[in-house]
Amino acid sequence: MEEELTEFTNRFRATFELAHRKISHSVLSELNSELTAPQLFMLAMISKENTPKQSHLADKLGVKPSAITVMIDRLVQSGHVIRKHHETDRRIVLVENTPEGTAVLTQANEVQKKIIARGLSQLPPKELSIFVEAFEKFTSSY
Template identity: 80%
Template sequence: MEDELLAYTDRFRAAFELSHRKIVQAVLSEIDSELTAPQLFMLAMISKENSPKQSQLADRMGVKPSAITVMIDRLVQSGHVIRKHHEKDRRIVLVENTEAGAAVIKQATEVQKKVIARGLSQLSPDELPVFVSAFEKFISPY
């Protein structure tokens, strides 16, 4: 049983990593942007966190603040992000998506939904609820 579980673990890991890469590649190829995958991920995090501190972004991504600074610098230069100081503590630097950044995230989200729908359409009507329920159950401990 342990060997069988390990074999499924390897298969799942390979399929999960490949599906993630393919979805990201498809989204990047279909949106009208020169952003990289990490930059798009950063815009999504900024949108989700609603004007986070740069240090929060570094913590979430598990990188040093200097790495975030470089990425944010590029997003500022491309017009996707702005930095602003906290109203009460000017030492704190907050990051916000510009209208251009928000538009890219909106477009990427819509494209991602279509890409995932294409993949899910490969399942039969009987397989679809089983697959989604099983995946939801799989991620529930996390």
């Protein structure tokens, strides 16, 4: 049984990673933006964390603050993000998506939904239900 589980684990990992890469590539192709996948991810993190400190983003992503600074610099230069100081402690630097950053993130989410729907539509209704329910069950264990 352990060998079978190992085989399923390997197959799942390979398939999940391939699906993620293909979906990401398709989103970037259809989005027609100069942003990279990591930059889009950063815009999503900034949106989710609601004007976070740069250090908070570094902690969440498990990287050094200098890595975040470089990416934020590029997003500031492209007009997708702004930096601002905390209202009561000027030493704290916050980041926020600009309207342009929010718009491209919204567009990317819509493109991603369309691409995923296109893939899911290839499954017969019964398999689609089983696939989604099984994936929800799998995900709920974490």
